[in-house]
Amino acid sequence: MRWPFRFGGKWASVPACLSCLLRKFIPLSRPPRILRSLRRLLIGLLLLAIVPTSGNARTGWRTHALVVNSLGGALSAAQDKAFFRPFAAQMGVGILRYVWDGDPRPRSGHAGRAWTVALMEDSTARAACMQGFLLRLGGAPGSADACGVPAMREGIALAWDRGRIPVAPHWSDFWNVVRYPGKRGLRRDPRSTLEIALMADGVAPADVYAVLGTPEGVARAFRKLSQLRPYIEWWTSPAESARIIKNGSVLMTSAAGGEVTAAGTGQRDVGLQWEQSLDNGLSWGVAPDLDRAARDRARSLLHFMAQPEQVARFASLYHAHGDAGSVTPLLMDAAFWHEHLPDLSKRFADWLAAP
Structure with a gap:
């Protein structure tokens, strides 16, 4: 695409124009490699000043996205294909997926990202529920099983x-x-x-x-x-x-x-x-400090992942167990x-x- 800039009587892109200008002002006595690096740096800085950014739009998109923490590896890749991408396409909701260590407890000085929905072990979810680190989704106030939504069992x-x-x-x-x-x-x-x-x-x-x-x-x-x-x-x-x-x-x-x-x-x-x-049982937990809109998006995703067709698709992508019935x-x-x-x-x- 041609940008509306001319240099030396010819149309040129922004980087090309800047490069030509910089050749006029940067001494050629420097070694070529240093000269090229210096020119690239200056071009980048000038482009930041010239080209408008979409920072506000990007920030708004992140604000309205679901942030999902999973455990990485092939498991996360299968979840992405079976759950997150289809949900995002169907609902028009952005999903940001991160790998985490599975521990929702607040830690002093921890610089982790705020999350919406997270995958963790059942034992972790029970403890986090009792300590108020997960949104209570139902059940009695003293119940340890009222927060985690069963996700799968990992062999x-x-x-x-x-x-x-x-x-x-x-x-x-x-x-x-x-x-x-x-x-x-x-x-x-x-x-x-x-x-x-x-x-x-x-x-x-x-x-x-x-x-x-x-x-x-x-x-x-x-x-x-x-x-x-x-x-x-x-x-x-x-x-x-x-x-x-x-x-x-x-x-x-x-x-x-x-x-x-x-x-x-x-x-x-x-x-x-x-x-x-x-x-080992794994469950989805929901962060406790979400606004109403974020909670609704989280519940929609949990409901979507529980549908039989999505469950079957995930099972076809990630084989967590041996042959059914071969062992207990x-x-x-x-x-x-x-x-x-x-x-x-x-x-x-x-x-x-x-x-």
């Missing part, structure tokens, strides 16, 4: 490098570093990690929470973890759990099954062992973790910090 399985271990291992093999030397991946969080430690120590899945609910059971889980401490590579997000097995950083890892499946072939032939896997996973107990997470998180942090 956590044992992922391993099939190029080095041809037969599917179990959690007991996960601890056998003599027979299977190499790094192991575990989540840097007591949730899922302590359950896995107890199953590796011989506790039946049906008994895990009864054992973990006692001081002796907690001590047993941490003793088991201590046996593996030098070999552990910690992960903090579902996407990272898949990445460390795909790039060969670990021989085996606990991992979000959907992320491993979505990662494709990658650098390794990775298998998933679904026996003694865990099933251990359902992660949100009520247990709501009650015990503060104490076990402190115990876990102290264990990590110990020499």
Whole structure:
């Protein structure tokens, strides 16, 4: 497109005109690379002064957009295709999607963005609800389940490098570093990690929470973890759990099954062992300090995501579990973790910090 500027009797774009003018005033004695960089900088500054911006329009658009926090990786990509893009197109509402750590608690000095709807673990949603960090959507005032809207269940399985271990291992093999030397991946969080430690120590899945609910059971889980401490590579997000097995950083890892499946072939032939896997519930929470219009937009999105056709589309994009009926996973107990997470998180942090 021609801009209404002439230089030397010829039509030219704004940058071209500015470049010609700058050649007249910037000495050519400087090295060519420095000269080009200086000219680009000056052109950019002049364009900012000449070309009007749409800052007010952009600010207004952000003000009326839904800000959605999710957990990143293939999960967020599938949600974007199945939920967010179709909703935005149908409703004419902008959606800004960000990756976050799943913790809605206010933190001192935290510079995070304000959000509208966020995906988090069920145990996190229960605690946040009781502490007033989520909008109460229904239920009794003292209910811990009145805030989170069920989103999905994520399978956590044992992922391993099939190029080095041809037969599917179990959690007991996960601890056998003599027979299977190499790094192991575990989540840097007591949730899922302590359950896995107890199953590796011989506790039946049906008994895990009864054992973990006692001081002796907690001590047993941490003793088991201590046996593996030098070999552990910690992960903090579902996407990272898949990445460390795909790039060969670990021989085996606990991992979000959907992320491993979505990662494709990658650098390794990775298998998933679904026996003694865990099933973790995830929920959507709504920020508590929204105005009425924002709350209505949030509820519209939650309703849209719950429609059967959207649920089916998401399931076709993100395979969070193994073959239906092949195994019975251990359902992660949100009520247990709501009650015990503060104490076990402190115990876990102290264990990590110990020499």
